[in-house]
Amino acid sequence: MELRNKRIDNDTFYKERKEVLASWPTGKDVNFEEAVEFQKSIPEEKIFGRKLAQADAEGRTLIQPRAGVALYTEHIRLLQFLEEEGGADLLPSTVDSYTRLNRYHEAENGIIKSKESGRSMLNGFPIVNYGTKICRTVTSALKNPVQVRHGTPDARLLTEISIAGGFTSYEGGGISYNIPYSKNFSLEKTIMYWQYTDRLVGMYEEAGVSINREPFGPLTGTLIPPCISSAVAVIETLLAAEQGVKDITVGYGQCGNVIQDVAAIRSLRELTNSYLKEYGYDDVRVTTVFHQWMGGFPQDEAKAFGVISWGSATAALAKATKVIVKTPHEAMGVPTKEANAAGLRATKQVISMLRDQSLVDIPVVEQESDIIVRETKCILDKVFELGKGDLAVGTVAAFEAGVLDIPFAPSRYNAGKVLPARDDNGAVRILDTGHLPFTEDLKAFHREKLEERSRFEHRPVSFQMVIDDVYAIGKGFLVGRP
Numbered sequence: 001m002e003l004r005n006k007r008i009d010n011d012t013f014y015k016e017r018k019e020v021l022a023s024w025p026t027g028k029d030v031n032f033e034e035a036v037e038f039q040k041s042i043p044e045e046k047i048f049g050r051k052l053a054q055a056d057a058e059g060r061t062l063i064q065p066r067a068g069v070a071l072y073t074e075h076i077r078l079l080q081f082l083e084e085e086g087g088a089d090l091l092p093s094t095v096d097s098y099t100r101l102n103r104y105h106e107a108e109n110g111i112i113k114s115k116e117s118g119r120s121m122l123n124g125f126p127i128v129n130y131g132t133k134i135c136r137t138v139t140s141a142l143k144n145p146v147q148v149r150h151g152t153p154d155a156r157l158l159t160e161i162s163i164a165g166g167f168t169s170y171e172g173g174g175i176s177y178n179i180p181y182s183k184n185f186s187l188e189k190t191i192m193y194w195q196y197t198d199r200l201v202g203m204y205e206e207a208g209v210s211i212n213r214e215p216f217g218p219l220t221g222t223l224i225p226p227c228i229s230s231a232v233a234v235i236e237t238l239l240a241a242e243q244g245v246k247d248i249t250v251g252y253g254q255c256g257n258v259i260q261d262v263a264a265i266r267s268l269r270e271l272t273n274s275y276l277k278e279y280g281y282d283d284v285r286v287t288t289v290f291h292q293w294m295g296g297f298p299q300d301e302a303k304a305f306g307v308i309s310w311g312s313a314t315a316a317l318a319k320a321t322k323v324i325v326k327t328p329h330e331a332m333g334v335p336t337k338e339a340n341a342a343g344l345r346a347t348k349q350v351i352s353m354l355r356d357q358s359l360v361d362i363p364v365v366e367q368e369s370d371i372i373v374r375e376t377k378c379i380l381d382k383v384f385e386l387g388k389g390d391l392a393v394g395t396v397a398a399f400e401a402g403v404l405d406i407p408f409a410p411s412r413y414n415a416g417k418v419l420p421a422r423d424d425n426g427a428v429r430i431l432d433t434g435h436l437p438f439t440e441d442l443k444a445f446h447r448e449k450l451e452e453r454s455r456f457e458h459r460p461v462s463f464q465m466v467i468d469d470v471y472a473i474g475k476g477f478l479v480g481r482p
């Protein structure tokens, strides 16, 4: 089948679905009509998109951790602890790395070793191996809505079992779970795999079951200019909407300059709504998610709480619908449930104290937001042009041409020519625009911002600034000063 941004027809979908459900034994337990009935039996307060919509309407920021362990009994205990002791408003199930690569045999071994050793030998929850019934045991044991978080280029079977298993939200996308995560995975293939995922969500929507979808905003989490993460988020939103998805949360990873971060959330919401409207998807609900600092973390737990609180404050001041919470064990690896709950409590404390304040409409944020909107439109207009109007085809062509280019991404399909560096206030600017289709005035804006830093530091604008900014975090700073 050729790549096209077109709703997958039923015959094609059902033919592919047979192969997908046969790709691991637990796939045979998935029955769409039965799963629809199960999803309809889930209480209102556990429907992910409903809770997001309510918070958005009230201008509140919900808190959500990442969490996942190998044994499902332990996973239930972990998630119950995070909602009881951590105060999580929304729950995750972070999937293990083997499952993300469709290596279910190794995930199976991980479960066995975990049972033998009494500790989690996987870095997440292996949804495919457990299958529908056990997933329902997990999701039914919790008070709050539960979302599947992962990083899977071919997530078709994972989607089937996740939704049948009672999860009411699903993260990821054909670009955001490929380019930042994989080296050799064909972008064309992952876009098509994620069209399958979104078509399945669309079919649940048509059957009266609303599943929230969340493209992965942070991408590589390293100095990502807001216009690049916004362009990817809008593309994945439009591709999902074409398949019938009606409930979308677009995301962004904290970069560190508060004005720019607040502007990034403001412009992301504006861009997503305007592009949905422009392309005729008038009935898609849009919310936003802010990811706390995705860069390196200090080992010292008190310092880590400082980073967590800073991300919490920015999320609150940006009026993000939800914030993804880090833990004081971030520098070490998979956190204990206690550390995870502590990160949540610190976050809720800051979010609550700042709930009556906002920076969204202050002039400097509006100015920064306008820049991001103009930059993102330059990119997206070129993507549509390269695709001769077809967004999916245009996306593949845009990566080939370097029009879409994600800094520090491992994928061979990524040009890797765009070089970001921080300006004198720590905002992420673009030192080398590569093949980004920016207008001259936008290029001049970035050059001038970096010249300001150059004058302050008495050194030329150079690649050394990029290196210094990457290493600055480890020294507890944002801007890598000489």
Ligand SMILES: CC[C@H]1O[C@@H](n2cnc3c(N)ncnc32)[C@H](O)[C@@H]1O
Residues within 6 Å of the ligand: 066, 067, 068, 069, 094, 123, 124, 125, 326, 330, 333, 334, 335
């Ligand atoms: C996107 C990367 C983020 O996911 C986090 N992460 C990955 N696996 C788990 C896990 N199993 N439990 C908690 N956090 C996790 C990791 O610490 C990092 O902050």
